[in-house]
Amino acid sequence: MASEVLKVSHNVVTNSENVLINGVSGHTYTILSILATETAGAAETLDLYIDDDGGGTDYELLSDQAIGANETFELTTKFVIEGEDHLCAITASSAAVDVVVSYLDQTL
Secondary structure (H helix, E strand, C coil): CCEEEEEEEEEEECCCEEEECCCCEEEEEEEEEEEECCCCCCCCEEEEEEEEECCCCCEEEEEEEECCCCCCEEEECCEEECCCCEEEECCCCCEEEEEEEEEEEECC
């Protein structure tokens, strides 16, 4: 039975790969918005990418996106990931960046 469910993912992103959405076969994920807030009081950069089928081939969505100290960056461009794709993020240095992803999880 098909379903459409609005969901949210929230993570503290650091300088190691952080999986924001761990895709599952048979699902399509429509990303509605991403908020990234620097909370440690130091300017930071953020990379956001799709790990194709979780197999290590990365496709950059944001590269070295600057986020000022205690500031928020908002991405409202909608995009889709499918199946076992992973939506991932990483910062340039040891950091504290809260990332919230709002998305629609669709199954067939």
